[in-house]
Amino acid sequence: MTSITKPRVVHPGLAKNELGLTTRSYEGAMSTLCAGCGHDSVTAALVEALWSLSIEPHRVGKMSGIGCSSKTPGYFLEQSHGFNSVHGRMPAVATGANAANRELTYIGVSGDGDSLSIGLGQMCHAIRRNLNLLYLIENNGVYGLTKGQFSASADIGTKSKRGVPNLQAPIDPVHLGLSIGATFVARGFSGDKTQLVPILTAGIRHKGLALVDIISPCVTFNDHQGSTKSYQHTRDHFRPATEAALLDPPDMVEEMATINVGPIPPGQFRDVSLHDGSVVRFRAMHEEYDPTDRGTAAALVRRLQDRGEIPTGLLFVDPDAGDHHDVMNTVEEPLWSLPFEDLCPGSEVLSDMMARFR
Amino acid sequence: MIREAPARVSGGGTGAGRRGKADGRSATGVRSGRGVNDFALKIATVNGTGSASANGLIMKSIFRMGAPVSGKNVFPSNIQGLPTWYEIRINAQGHVARTPGFDVLVAMNGETYERDIAEVAEGGWLLYDSSWPLARELRREDVNHIGVPLAEMCVKRFEGSRIRILMKNIAYAGALAALLDIDLDVIRGLLEETFGARKRHLLEANNTAIDLGHNYVTERYDCPLPIRVARPAGDELSWEGRILMDGNTAAALGCIYAGATVASWYPITPSTSLVDAFGKFAGSMRKDPDSGRMRAAIIQAEDELAAAGMTVGAGWAGARAFTATSGPGISLMSEFVGLAYYAEVPSVFFDIQRVGPSTGMPTRTQQCDLLLCAYASHGDTRHICLYPGDPAECFDFAVRAFDVADRFQTPVFVVSDLDVGMNDWAVPPLQWDPAYGPDRGKIKSAEELDRMDRFFRYLDVDGDGIAWRTIPGEHPLGAHLTRGSGHTKYGTYTEDAEGYTEVVDRISEKIESSAPVLPEPVMESVPGAEMALVTVGGCEGAVREAMDRLGNSGLHFNYMRVRGFPFAESVREFLAEQKRVFVVEQNRDGQLRSLLTTETGVAGASLEPVLYYGGLPMSAVHVVDGVLARLGAGPAGSPAPARTGAVA
Ligand SMILES: Cc1ncc(C[n+]2csc(CCOP(=O)(O)OP(=O)(O)O)c2C)c(N)n1
Ligand code: SF4
Numbered sequence A: 001m002t003s004i005t006k007p008r009v010v011h012p013g014l015a016k017n018e019l020g021l022t023t024r025s026y027e028g029a030m031s032t033l034c035a036g037c038g039h040d041s042v043t044a045a046l047v048e049a050l051w052s053l054s055i056e057p058h059r060v061g062k063m064s065g066i067g068c069s070s071k072t073p074g075y076f077l078e079q080s081h082g083f084n085s086v087h088g089r090m091p092a093v094a095t096g097a098n099a100a101n102r103e104l105t106y107i108g109v110s111g112d113g114d115s116l117s118i119g120l121g122q123m124c125h126a127i128r129r130n131l132n133l134l135y136l137i138e139n140n141g142v143y144g145l146t147k148g149q150f151s152a153s154a155d156i157g158t159k160s161k162r163g164v165p166n167l168q169a170p171i172d173p174v175h176l177g178l179s180i181g182a183t184f185v186a187r188g189f190s191g192d193k194t195q196l197v198p199i200l201t202a203g204i205r206h207k208g209l210a211l212v213d214i215i216s217p218c219v220t221f222n223d224h225q226g227s228t229k230s231y232q233h234t235r236d237h238f239r240p241a242t243e244a245a246l247l248d249p250p251d252m253v254e255e256m257a258t259i260n261v262g263p264i265p266p267g268q269f270r271d272v273s274l275h276d277g278s279v280v281r282f283r284a285m286h287e288e289y290d291p292t293d294r295g296t297a298a299a300l301v302r303r304l305q306d307r308g309e310i311p312t313g314l315l316f317v318d319p320d321a322g323d324h325h326d327v328m329n330t331v332e333e334p335l336w337s338l339p340f341e342d343l344c345p346g347s348e349v350l351s352d353m354m355a356r357f358r
Numbered sequence B: 001m002i003r004e005a006p007a008r009v010s011g012g013g014t015g016a017g018r019r020g021k022a023d024g025r026s027a028t029g030v031r032s033g034r035g036v037n038d039f040a041l042k043i044a045t046v047n048g049t050g051s052a053s054a055n056g057l058i059m060k061s062i063f064r065m066g067a068p069v070s071g072k073n074v075f076p077s078n079i080q081g082l083p084t085w086y087e088i089r090i091n092a093q094g095h096v097a098r099t100p101g102f103d104v105l106v107a108m109n110g111e112t113y114e115r116d117i118a119e120v121a122e123g124g125w126l127l128y129d130s131s132w133p134l135a136r137e138l139r140r141e142d143v144n145h146i147g148v149p150l151a152e153m154c155v156k157r158f159e160g161s162r163i164r165i166l167m168k169n170i171a172y173a174g175a176l177a178a179l180l181d182i183d184l185d186v187i188r189g190l191l192e193e194t195f196g197a198r199k200r201h202l203l204e205a206n207n208t209a210i211d212l213g214h215n216y217v218t219e220r221y222d223c224p225l226p227i228r229v230a231r232p233a234g235d236e237l238s239w240e241g242r243i244l245m246d247g248n249t250a251a252a253l254g255c256i257y258a259g260a261t262v263a264s265w266y267p268i269t270p271s272t273s274l275v276d277a278f279g280k281f282a283g284s285m286r287k288d289p290d291s292g293r294m295r296a297a298i299i300q301a302e303d304e305l306a307a308a309g310m311t312v313g314a315g316w317a318g319a320r321a322f323t324a325t326s327g328p329g330i331s332l333m334s335e336f337v338g339l340a341y342y343a344e345v346p347s348v349f350f351d352i353q354r355v356g357p358s359t360g361m362p363t364r365t366q367q368c369d370l371l372l373c374a375y376a377s378h379g380d381t382r383h384i385c386l387y388p389g390d391p392a393e394c395f396d397f398a399v400r401a402f403d404v405a406d407r408f409q410t411p412v413f414v415v416s417d418l419d420v421g422m423n424d425w426a427v428p429p430l431q432w433d434p435a436y437g438p439d440r441g442k443i444k445s446a447e448e449l450d451r452m453d454r455f456f457r458y459l460d461v462d463g464d465g466i467a468w469r470t471i472p473g474e475h476p477l478g479a480h481l482t483r484g485s486g487h488t489k490y491g492t493y494t495e496d497a498e499g500y501t502e503v504v505d506r507i508s509e510k511i512e513s514s515a516p517v518l519p520e521p522v523m524e525s526v527p528g529a530e531m532a533l534v535t536v537g538g539c540e541g542a543v544r545e546a547m548d549r550l551g552n553s554g555l556h557f558n559y560m561r562v563r564g565f566p567f568a569e570s571v572r573e574f575l576a577e578q579k580r581v582f583v584v585e586q587n588r589d590g591q592l593r594s595l596l597t598t599e600t601g602v603a604g605a606s607l608e609p610v611l612y613y614g615g616l617p618m619s620a621v622h623v624v625d626g627v628l629a630r631l632g633a634g635p636a637g638s639p640a641p642a643r644t645g646a647v648a
């Protein structure tokens, strides 16, 4: 990558983006979640990410399942269509919507119950199809909306509010995503917007499914001592493996990346181009890292987790994989908008065809 | 035209040349007669041996000769090795509903010899493979035996085990052609069309096999038999000009013609062939000529939950989207059906019914999801259903389903079944009105939204119970959050009684208001008749034949076949006018009867169930026996048994 001018400076607040819009145009209705809920911070990060990308608000489809997390599409992008569907089934609804209209930017918001229990199958299949979707799991280790039961992401030994330990092994969406072929895998923390916003922007730009697991504490049911999904525990064990930034447009790159292929030595960086030409700049944090190598990513995540740390950052990206439409070989135009004349073969074709059935 | 040509018997049989009645049935019983263009044929084979092409060849040849004919495939839930049957009925009056009891039986499956042979009507003919002797205890004195050494001939004539097995089937087709007087030129023409120049060797083999069978029986038996096929002449009923098509193929074509662009599905018999056909048609009719890319997305989902979710998602995003499944799939889809109902998302669901409950008998037919579809999902729901009775209606109703779904912004079920969906029916050619344009219902375009200053998704601005919708991505003013949770007419979340009730009441009115635009019931009033037969779907043939027979005994009935739900007012009126109504359907619990009772307010006691649910297509005998049993048992309302589930 060539080097050039200064990277974009994001001024939250009343700064205007390329469309002349402030972040206000990306906000939604007042949240009805508990004060301090991690999910509200994710919403705020999303607002910032969408604003910084200057995406036309009404060109976004907000998809969700059911849960406190799945309510959040109401709290951002008031000018976007959204579909708050049924529990665990956001991926299917998003798949259908995306099939009908591939031009919209799809953001799927889900919870750990929504995605790792009832909707585990659908999540895996959306990954398998590489649906062009930013897939957020607002992960709090519990079912918030049904009042705090352990979810499938609860760690062994983590304690419920009443002190009861969880005895079952968790399903880790990052490991799962890496092992079944997700083309973009990241983990963030609702309490660290600086890290989260660039992950979200890169995820939106990624062609395919961008799986982002976000530790998003539930202040009401899972933020106590003994919980491994509390703010405190997450802050204490949070360990960025990479730092990623979306350079967009790429000519804003300040200096040449030191590494072009292969592992990045600690402290150095490497640029990876996405399909639309924008660039994700990775910086390896503490140890050597190759964000385009699935095996390395999985091994590092495992190693850090075994040490009791919570590896975070944009962990893996495969920018070249085809998405669901590539597999289906569908036309460029949104299917819903095709003129009827292009869809209906007409009466002559039908009467000719009848010969085949005589 | 009738040539008297009693068969010489290969041995044992004493029924040679017996014609006419004499099958032991009452005047209103199984068959009206036996003769030229009036008989039933059954072929018993083993699944996976390639008999389907031989059976199709016979069926299509008879069809091409213009004789009214039907073919029913009775197949197992198995890929190879289990018994399978193909039944062909020819009837000069056009009564081609399935009939139990057969005049000719081709016994190619040793394992089912005994039960197959038992099904031959007295005086009928049994064609068997005489490469091996037929066990003495299997011989029936009252049946004519026609032994043809099919295996032996094919082993001698062909090389390779696969081709020998395949050609053995074609050889019995040749034998049948001689016995039943099926035009050899028609058969050869069909083979030429199938194999053409590309598969010359197969064409040759097939023609040789036809000759083997044909020559063998011509040399040894008086051919043709008194029961045989003839081209209808003079004012005889001819089905020339019709097409032979199954309902799933027709429905798939309907989806193509209606402009459906998203299909999501999960494989399940008997619906799979619908999506397969859609894919095949799309491959040629939906390929962008310039880019070679598809103007349709066909998604094999991970399960029916997902298939339904994709359909609803695509409908929400503005596409005409559908899924096809069978009962088990509808069970899984129900949560999404409720969402689509309450959030008012157009979506089309094909239910090709099969025998339930649970996995039931997956390759047998029933009409057992009538209630399930009408009220699918939890909460107060009620869904528009269309009930096609044959493949021509499958085509028409598929198109109408999309129009109705768009117009009323709701899920619409096309409730078909295995018999209608998978069997070939001879129907008039499908036609397309060039003036047709899709009714996309009330959608505010970007231009219209540009001129508005407020938009509310669920506001009944026109007073017709249907609110305007918008397509995602088109205009910021049209944006709203679609949800399955409580919402007001403004689209906002609510847990408030009034705001909630207002919306669900409007939806209820909206669904009710669809009744007059759904396919109207087929009705027939017979002068002087005070009783009626009421049915649904593919039972029409059996019921009409039963009406003819009952009429011969002086019992006259009015007739109605419902084709849409919610029921039109004319359905209620029709029922109310009758002294007694017999509701004929294929399920154990009288689901159509329940639906009619609940929905029309006509007293349940005046609607009497006549049921067959054994898994094969309904026969006239089921109707006749059921009605006679009820009439014999006394006045309407008496608890006479009218279930004929035990009859084959
Ligand atoms: C089919 C079905 N089963 C159960 C529920 C009840 N339910 C609502 S939300 C929820 C769990 C949500 O947990 P999660 O996805 O983690 O979201 P959170 O509230 O924690 O953000 C459950 C079980 C439902 N809505 N639908
Ligand atoms: S219950 Fe937990 S997850 Fe739900 S809103 Fe409150 S804090 Fe957030």
Ligand SMILES: [Mg+2]
Binding pocket: A067, A111, A112, A113, A138, A139, A140, A141, A142, A143, A144, A151
């Ligand atoms: Mg949760």
